[in-house]
Structure formats: C-alpha cells, structure tokens
Amino acid sequence: MIRQNxxxxxxxxxxxxxxxxxxxxxxALNCHIDSGCKRIFNFDDWYIxxxxxxxxxxxxxxxxxxxxxxxxxxxxxxxxxxxYHYEIAIxxxxxxxxxxxxxxxFALPEQRESMPQHPEVGVGLVIAKQLCDMINAILTVQPAAxxxxxxxxxxxxxxxxxxxxxxxxxxxxxxxTQALIVDTDMAxxxxxxxxxxxxxxxxxxxxxxxxxxxHAQAAAQKNQSISMVLVSHDRSEAEIERLLKSxxxxxxxxxxxxxxxxxxxxxxxVTRVASEGTDSITLSKPVRPSELYNCxxxxxxxxxxxxxxxxxxxxxxxxxxxxxSHVLLVEDNVVNQCVAAEILxxxxxxxxxxxxxLEAIKCLQTETFDFxxxxxxxxxxxxxxxxxxxxxELKIKTLPIVALTANALAGDRQLCMEAGMSDYLTKPFxxxxxxxxxxxxxxxxxxxxxxxxxxxGVEDSTLIDADAxxxxxxxxxxGQTTIFDEIINEYLSSSRTLIKQIDDATLAANxxxxxxxxxxxxxxxxxxxxxRFAKQCADLERLGIRGDVEAITxxxxxxxxxxxxxxMLLANQQTARVA
Numbered sequence: 326m327i328r329q330n331x332x333x334x335x336x337x338x339x340x341x342x343x344x345x346x347x348x349x350x351x352x353a354l355n356c357h358i359d360s361g362c363k364r365i366f367n368f369d370d371w372y373i374x375x376x377x378x379x380x381x382x383x384x385x386x387x388x389x390x391x392x393x394x395x396x397x398x399x400x401x402x403x404x405x406x407x408x409y410h411y412e413i414a415i416x417x418x419x420x421x422x423x424x425x426x427x428x429x430x431f432a433l434p435e436q437r438e439s440m441p442q443h444p445e446v447g448v449g450l451v452i453a454k455q456l457c458d459m460i461n462a463i464l465t466v467q468p469a470a471x472x473x474x475x476x477x478x479x480x481x482x483x484x485x486x487x488x489x490x491x492x493x494x495x496x497x498x499x500x501x502t503q504a505l506i507v508d509t510d511m512a513x514x515x516x517x518x519x520x521x522x523x524x525x526x527x528x529x530x531x532x533x534x535x536x537x538x539x540h541a542q543a544a545a546q547k548n549q550s551i552s553m554v555l556v557s558h559d560r561s562e563a564e565i566e567r568l569l570k571s572x573x574x575x576x577x578x579x580x581x582x583x584x585x586x587x588x589x590x591x592x593x594x595v596t597r598v599a600s601e602g603t604d605s606i607t608l609s610k611p612v613r614p615s616e617l618y619n620c621x622x623x624x625x626x627x628x629x630x631x632x633x634x635x636x637x638x639x640x641x642x643x644x645x646x647x648x649x650s651h652v653l654l655v656e657d658n659v660v661n662q663c664v665a666a667e668i669l670x671x672x673x674x675x676x677x678x679x680x681x682x683l684e685a686i687k688c689l690q691t692e693t694f695d696f697x698x699x700x701x702x703x704x705x706x707x708x709x710x711x712x713x714x715x716x717x718e719l720k721i722k723t724l725p726i727v728a729l730t731a732n733a734l735a736g737d738r739q740l741c742m743e744a745g746m747s748d749y750l751t752k753p754f755x756x757x758x759x760x761x762x763x764x765x766x767x768x769x770x771x772x773x774x775x776x777x778x779x780x781x782g783v784e785d786s787t788l789i790d791a792d793a794x795x796x797x798x799x800x801x802x803x804g805q806t807t808i809f810d811e812i813i814n815e816y817l818s819s820s821r822t823l824i825k826q827i828d829d830a831t832l833a834a835n836x837x838x839x840x841x842x843x844x845x846x847x848x849x850x851x852x853x854x855x856x857r858f859a860k861q862c863a864d865l866e867r868l869g870i871r872g873d874v875e876a877i878t879x880x881x882x883x884x885x886x887x888x889x890x891x892x893m894l895l896a897n898q899q900t901a902r903v904a
Contacts, residue, residue, distance in 0.1 A: 330370045332411060332482070333362040334751065336397050337519050339377045344516055346385055353392035353511040356519045361399035361409070366482045371832045372460045377413065379453040380476045384417040388473070391418030392511075399482070407484045416475040421468050450476070502621075503549060506530040507537045507568070508557040508586065517555060517586075520617055534564040538571045545575035552580070553621060558587025558607075584608055584620060618752055650695040650767055651675045655685040655711065656729065657703040661752070665698060665729075668756045672763070682711025689719055696767055697726040699746065709744040716745040722814035723896050725766035729754070742825065745818075788891045793854030794898060816853045817892055820846060824888060827865070831881050839877050840869025855891045858884065 340356045347354035377395075384393045394416045402408040450466060453476070457464040462480035469475040504526050508514050514530045521528045531537050537554070544551055551572065556565060565583075572578040585607045606620050652674045656662050662678055669676045677692065679685040681703040688694070697715075699708040708728060715721050728741040728749035741749045750762055798809050823846045830838030847862035861884040868877045 330368065331363055331365055332368075332373075332397065332399060332413075333358050333360075335370055335373060336362065336377060336395065336413065339374060339381065340395050340519070341516060342378075343381045343385065347393060348510075348513075350385065350388075351390065352385060352388055353515070355392055355394040355511075355515045357394070357396045358519070359398040362397050362411070364399065364409070364484055366409070366484055368482050369460060369832075372456050376453045376456050376462075376464075376478055377415075379450070379456075380415045380478070383450055383453075384415050384419065384474070384476070388417045388419040391473070393417045402481060409482050409484065411480060411482050413478045414475055415477075416469050416473065418469075418471070418473040421472065421474050422466065453478070502552045503527045503529070503544065504621075505537055505540060505551050505554045507532075507534060507554065507560065509533070509559075510557065513557075513586070517617075521621075524618070524621075526621075534560060534568050537568055541568075541572050541575065541578060545577045548577060550577040550580075553582040553584060555584040555586055558585050582606070582621070650763070651677070651693065652763075653677050653679060653685060653688055653692075653694045653697045655679045655682065655697065655703070655708065656700040657681055658700070661700070661729070665754075665759065668754075668759045671756065672760050674763070682706030682708060682714075685711050686714055686719065689715060689721060689724075694724065696763060697724060698729055698750070699726050701728050701730045701741070708746075709740060712744040712746050716818070720814070722818045727762055727766070742822070747821070785890070785894055788855065788857050788887070789894055789898075790854035790856045793852070793856075797853070813853060813895060813898065816849055817896060820849065820888075820892065823849075824885075827881065831877055834874045836869040836872045836874055836877060838869075839881075840866050843869060850891075853895060855888075855895065858887050858891050861887060 336358055337356065340354065344354050381393065381395070395413070396416070397411070397413045399409050399411045402410050450464075454464050457478060457480075460480065462478050464476065464478050466474060466476045504521050506514055506517055506528065508517075508530070509532050518528045518530060529540055531540060534556075537556075541551055554568070554572070556568070569581075569583065572581050583606070587607070608617065608620060650673075652669050654662065654665050654669065654676055656665060656678070657680050662680075666676045666678060674696075677688055677694070679688050682699075683706045685697070685699070686706075689697075699712060701708040712726050715724070715726065725747045726745070728746045729752060730741070730749055747766060748762065750758060797812055823842050826842045827839055827846070830836075830842060843862045843865040847859050847866060850862055851859035861880065865877060865880055865884065868880065
C-alpha cells in the first residue's frame, strides 16, 4: 500500500534493527544516508523494508569479520520536479560471490541444488529481486572495490503531494548544534551518529579522550561551541575530568552537556564532576532514540531557543478538523510540551497537558476529551500502562490515543497497538504531521462528530441494520444501556485490531491470512448491524480462499472507507441512546 514516508527514517530504522546481530558477531554496521532521503515520498514502505531486510540479512550471514555498510542517496530526476532517483547500497567485506554462483544467484533454491558449494547462498537475494521487480526497481549485485560484495537497489520515487519537510521548533533549535562522541565501539558510534544527524546535529566522533580534547580546542579556535559530549562509561574518572576541564577552559564550551553512555557506569567521578556544575545524564546502551532525543532536547540552549521563538498566529490555512476539539497532551518533556501545545493551539484545538500517565488518568476521570497524544516513556506511569488502564479500568474504548515516540521500530509499534493505542507519531514531529493525525482520527472515531468525512457513494441508512441494533438494545432493561454500550465498545475496540491484521496480510500478499481474519470480522460486523461492511468481509474471505491477491487489494481499498464511516455511525448510536 502506498504511504507517505521518509526514506531516511525507514532505512535508519532497519539498520538499527540489524545492529544487535552485527554487534553480537563482531561486525561493524555502518550507515550513511544523504539529506535528500529526508524528503517525504509516496512509496510502498513494506516492499522497501523487506528488500533492505533481506539484503542486510544476507550480507551479515556471510560476513565473518570486517563490516557491513549501508549507503543511500536520493537526487532529483532532471526536469521532473516531483520525481527522484534513489539508490540504496549494502556493501560487505565477506568472501564475495564467485562467478559461477553470480550467474544463477537470482534463481530459486531448488534450481541450485546441483551446485557443489553454497547452494543456499543468496536466498535473500532471490526474495529481494522478486520484490524489486514488483516495484519496478533494479537490483544489481557485484564484487565490491575493496573485496566482498555490494548489492544496489535503484529506482524512482515521487514526492508526496504535500511535502512535510517543514521543520518543527525542536528541529530548528537542534540545527547547527554540535555533538562530540567518544567511544571505541564503532557500531555504537555509527548508530549515535545516524540518530543525531537525522535531527540535523553536527557530529564528530573520536576513539579516545586525547583526540576529543584536540577536537574541542580546535573548535574553540574557530569560535565553535560543542553543546554536548557523549562519552562511553568505560572511560576513567581521570580521563573524563581532564576532558571537562579542558572544555571549561574554553568559553565557547561553557554550557556543554555531558552524556555518559553505558548500562552500569562505575565511574564515581561522573557524579563528582557533575556536582561541580556540569550537567550530566546517563543513558544505557544500546541508546534508544527516544531517550537520546529527550536528553538533548532538554539542553538549556535548546529550551531557551524554543521558548524565545515567536509563534505566528493561526492563519486560515491552519484550520483542520481539530478546531474546537479538546486534546489531552500527555508528555513529561517540557520542550515537547511547549512544541506540541503551540502546534495544537495554532490549528484550533483546546489543549490540556498532563506530565505522566497518572495525571492523564485523573484528567480523563474529570473531563471529556476528543483526542489524546500519549508519550510512551514517562516517570511514575508510562504511556503503555496508562493506555491499558484507560481502556480497561476507565472503560474508554473509542477515544483515539496516539503514541508519541522517537522509536519507529516494528517492536515499538507492536507495543503501542497491544497497549490499546490507536496510532503512533514519531518524534520530532511537525505541524503538518500533527494536523494529519488529527484529521485522520477526529471525525472518524469521535462519538459526537456526525459529519460525513468520506464520500463512499452510498446512503448512511444502507450501512447499518437498525433491526439488528434494536435487538441488542432489548437486552438492556429498565432503560439501562450497559449491555448495549459494552457490545458496541467491544466491537469498536476489537475490530480495529482485526482491521490492522487484514491490512498487514494484504500488504504481505497473504490471502490465507486475509481469509482467516475476514471470516472473524464478517461475523462480528453482522452482529452489530454493519451489513454492507460484513458483506465486503465475506467477499474478502472468498477471495482469500481463492488466493486472488490483486482482487483482495482492490476490494480492501474500497472496504476501508466503508468501515470508517460505519463505525462512526455506530459510535453515534451510543451518543443518541444516552441522549
């Protein structure tokens, strides 16, 4: 399915997923992505993800020592303003692929059984080649100039209609900030560099403290300030103290933030140095993007820049479906609170801020909200636990809760969904991304908004069977609505999970999965009176059994707006009943 996404973010995410495997085998995993990949493009991120994963897995499998390097670039395609050429290369220092194997490396495994050596080599290449063919990309595999193999994926891609490259206030404040990394672990350095550079931070890495001191002195001579120093915890107390004293001697580095990298730092000098006036924060390895982002965004210079930044008044073009809606922003980072609240106010929303999950629950017990932005990592109660309590204990099933996270990894997404969140948004976010998320959910899940957000070409009266709903209402007695609300809430909650499963199965070209999930969704949809959508689920089930992937994709695209409109009308039935 075509989505709007950044190639930079997608590639970096997949490299980070492969980092533990590389580090465990003693392989350095490097990543170099040019700034052109940061644009927002329209492309099928599932296919690109699978291609990168297979090529990376193949490279790591056959590289016993040395490194695997991922490079990517994206350049304009001549006079076509919206079209770009992209090239993703994965280079390894493995034994390479000999000439005989290279002739048939894209052949299926059973076609290579007679080969005397490594008949299984390149299975990942076969899958990647087939996926490249599906998206009109070209895959080439050649010997690398320095030994080993280089696999290159090349194709064209179009920018999104609304390119959301506009930066956020945090991004503007981070830009031109300089960071210094001191770590002998190459893989760890590369990942840190990738994270920091994705936020437009200038990064310099060195192996030891002496080199760090030389770089800091050279930067001061150029009147450049180093805002943060990230040091591995295996440096000695004397080394860290010597580095900080050297930097303190330079006025340009007076407000440097010290970040100690390590799960169990034993360096007692860190606390003592910090107590003398140098801000110090400890982050465990491997460093998670959300923790790193929260750490650096609280730097005094960053905070002051954002707070002093004049926010333009709302313009007519800023208006969205969020106008007059009440949004609960749950975020412990003061800078992120400031940024998100200002954005929400500019697009017309009323904002209430909670600093952790406990405060969020208290707010929801006393006030009514249309939408919740929920940070995942917070003290006292994190976003995952808070969301679970909101869904189970407060029994608020239909309220859209969108995660705010700097972790765009598949596992983090899954945690969000399992906790009961409706969606997720990656930090640092922009105004357009916030507005798009509100537009996506407010009007389709709100219990009070009856506006037709989608033109699906049919009357609302044909979407819901009033008799089926009346049968459910009759289960309640004495004017109570307990059973009716519980059934509707259960459907609204469970159907979102099933919808996601069908979406994933469709993207994965898995007709058996589509058939299995559609069967369950067909029954529950019919039970609550969503007749038209239940019929579409039955058709999806038949197509899944038949294995017709193309027809499934076409039908699923037309079924999704019917589902969204139907559940909005269904939620409104609860409102009407209470009224």
